[in-house]
Amino acid sequence: MADDIDIGLGTQARETVTAGLSKLLADSYAVYLKTHGYHWNVEGPNFASLHTLFMDQYTEMWTTIDLVAERIRALRSFAPQGYRAFANLSGVQDGNPEQSSEAMLAELVGDHEALVANARAARVAADAAGDDVTASLLDDRIEAHEKHAWMLRASLGRR
Ligand SMILES: [Fe+2]
Structure with missing residues (x-):
């Protein structure tokens, strides 16, 4: 095909790879969006540290989503x-702003773990x-999300 690219990766290989990257992009955007929401809505005696932890994590995700796209x-x-395209590609559910900080943390741990398994x-x-x-690129994203999950687990007193 005249307008195709020739970089030594066949069309089929590129489509398989971009399908995986598209799922990662959708998962990443969904976890980013939930983390930003929990930054706004978290309550409790650990408010200040969780507000900051969530900001650190959503900032890291926001700046790296672009590399995947x-x-x-x-x-x-x-x-x-x-939003609709991402929702169709990702199994990550919208968060609940009214739940406890512990429930927010546990939910985010599960989301990061699911994202890492897909990645x-x-x-x-x-x-x-x-x-x-x-x-x-996937190695970098797996490493980052495993680290995010660790910090969230540690905030729950879990290993
Ligand atoms: Fe903020």
């Missing part, structure tokens, strides 16, 4: 955009496709 574009697919599956596909650049 732009990797999708570099592989010639369109990046999904919009790991995408990593396997990227590796199989020979796309080391995407594999490296």
